[in-house]
Amino acid sequence: MDVPLTAAHEAADTPVISRPRNPTLKDVARLAGVSVATASKALNGRDNVHPETRQRVVDIANRISFTPNTLAQSLIAGQTGTVGLLTHDLEGRFSIPILMGAEDAFGSGKMSVFLCDARGDAIREQYHLQALLGRRVDGLIVVGSRTEPRPSLGALPVPVVYAYAPSDDPQDCSLVPDNVSAGRLAVEHLVATGRTRIAHIGGDPGYDAAVSRDEGIRAALHAAGLPLVGGDTLFGNWSEQWGRAAAQRLLDQEPGLDALICGSDQIARGALDTLHERGIAVPEQVAIASFDNWEILVTGARPQLTSIDMSFETLGRIAAERLTRAIEGQRTHGVELLPCRLTVRGSTVLGA
Amino acid sequence: MDVPLTAAHEAADTPVISRPRNPTLKDVARLAGVSVATASKALNGRDNVHPETRQRVVDIANRISFTPNTLAQSLIAGQTGTVGLLTHDLEGRFSIPILMGAEDAFGSGKMSVFLCDARGDAIREQYHLQALLGRRVDGLIVVGSRTEPRPSLGALPVPVVYAYAPSDDPQDCSLVPDNVSAGRLAVEHLVATGRTRIAHIGGDPGYDAAVSRDEGIRAALHAAGLPLVGGDTLFGNWSEQWGRAAAQRLLDQEPGLDALICGSDQIARGALDTLHERGIAVPEQVAIASFDNWEILVTGARPQLTSIDMSFETLGRIAAERLTRAIEGQRTHGVELLPCRLTVRGSTVLGA
DNA sequence: CTGAAAGCGCTTACAG
């Protein structure tokens, strides 16, 4: 490091220097010798300002680093150019990509997105909601941590888009990844790569995501005229431990299986461990596909895992689009299901 | 799901309903039959308001769901009660816990923290900085993605605390996890649990974190009168792949080692794989300790990994404290090193 | 105890 790593010390000897206040338009006007009205017009590119005057004002503004006080502008405009992203995602795994997608959709220079974390807690949600509303955000994106419906925030003075977890009020606008079609996607990929003896290790059956994925898997197998190997889906939880245990049971009962769909990447990591222990080659003997496409888990595996991405960035992008339209007065309502994306890697296709 | 999962449809038939504007203090005053001045005082608990008048105003305000426009209040107060958390953390792994710690320290009811993601990009950082400054945040916490010094944002109209990545200007206030002492911690734990043949698989040597951890490890081994097994630390990158490869090399060369310190949890996961493959019992024959304590990696491992937590929540909490003091005029400067926390699990202590 | 006035920092008709 280039910086001396001294213990921090307070500048006790330094008197408290009153921080210089931000320069105001009045300061600019005074220094440029014009009225604040003219200064405002000059800075905002309005017509009917003499070029020389404008230049003078702009120069002064730059010289004193004038930054217009957005609060005052918002007060007048009745809009703040701000959107709140209220999330319940404790890990940031959903909210950061959703935030990115939303920012990209809003485009720079226009809308700013600010993230607040309510930590799955209704009290905190209410608190942040008030803070955001009091600061007059133009709209809200509410991100849940599960795909089951959550209580609607009700009628609010600004539009709301629910992402990942839909609102329980069909009048609200909700965006949810389509887990059923995600399940279908997994099967179709395995079938397309020649697998016929496919089993499913499910996640926590208390989650809609686990059940919906299973539903899609069964539907696609049925459509392909293939059985679900093992008969019933084994449900458990989302852990590697469960993946290991379930894979052991399955392999004991169904030695002929040639593909495993795992309810999450964590489960797939566990299952992979079991296959390695038994000396079963992946993907040559058994292929593995899973859901979530969680970078850290998927790329560290050997072989890397084929996984179905929930497309959080797209979710964020579309949420921003819906919100923009709603702010403009064009509301959308109902639950919109968003397609997921298959990401092929070595666990299903040799050398991929 | 209880909600009908229809494709979203636009309310094309519904006319664009102009959203009712937020009620203002003027509305409250009018309905209560008082002046806005009195309404303001009544609502803000000021003295010299007749109890009956106050009650009437409060009732009206509640009835029409009056929420004071914070923009106007902030304009007057010159403070917004808002802090910006400007992060470069692409995964949210640092920023979410830091955000939580900061929120906890600020306490509810006072300061709100809004997170913006600059994605490691100086242009975006500048953009968000302007957005935040324009909205007159009272202070900033800037979170980097690496522990090497980063360019200072320079003199800003509000105080800044740099977290995780320190500023290169010693006049700024920076908070960084103490990776040297983290390395020491790992060794001391292993020594305390009876290990004497300790090796280190380092992360990416281009990272200060990798080098500092190594430094602490060497210092502590030296202090304990023990050698670093393998002679030189093997540096590579942060991946599981590297952990597997390095562990293979180490075991070939140093069959007598009884403990492995891995530069990250990912590396540890890889090393663990190699130990399993060779039938080496963990922790009975070889113990493994690592850094980061990344939940998903650490608890999924078998056995679970002893790891050193960078204490992001504490980092956030202290950043908030420093920022609060700075906002009050008591600035702190220099780089402050924050202790990390050992979390013991089964990879070093049987049955832990 | 109550209210008219001034003002926070800005913008926008409206006169000149």
Place this chain on the structure above:
DNA sequence: CTGAAAGCGCTTACAG
């Protein structure tokens, strides 16, 4: 082309 005035929604001395 320029500036005085009114106003966004609120608060705070200051008269009454």
